[in-house]
Amino acid sequence: MEDLPRGIDALGLRAVADDGAPTALSALAAEVDRQYQGSGVSALVIATMARIAREHGLRALVAPVRPTRKDRYPLTPIDRYARWIRGDGLPFDPWLRVHVRVGGHILRTEPRSLHIAATVGEWESWTGLAFPEDGDYVFPGGLAPLKVSGGTGDYFEPNVWMRHDVRLGE
Helix, strand or coil, X not given: CCCCCCCHHHHHHHHHHCCCCCCEEECCCCCCCXXXXXXXXXXXXXXXXXXXHHHCCXXXXXXEECCXXXXXXXXXXXXXXXXXXXXXXXXCCHHHHHHHHCCCEEEEEEEEEEEEXXXXXXXXHHHCCCCCCCEEECCCCCCCCEEEECCEEEEEEEEEEEEEECCCCC
């Protein structure tokens, strides 16, 4: 896992370009509908992906995780946020906590996992906010600030790379 790509964008490119034998299964995204959150479905999703990896003889499941509460702290760098721990020793973030509870561990953070570049008009229609001048802005649901410059908004979403060993005896 030393050669993990930067994030979701790079992972997708590697998946279609790499001609080597796979050693791990990677999740791109997993989302649980709000009505089922807190019911154990999240752990089931991870366990199912791990089972699929194991059934295919892979060593690990890796996931570029989008922390579920990071949007409440968009100005906090992802590396600091990922280190926040509750009194019980588990991660502060609920999605990171689910991964740890089912045996995952943090490999590293990636501050520029997914890049979204669009016109200011598009960003305004998506967010319902106005971006009247160049600068950095926070927006609902964003995990990091949006940088507006010259009529374009650039957003780099961070992630936390998690690993689950899936082979028996490892």
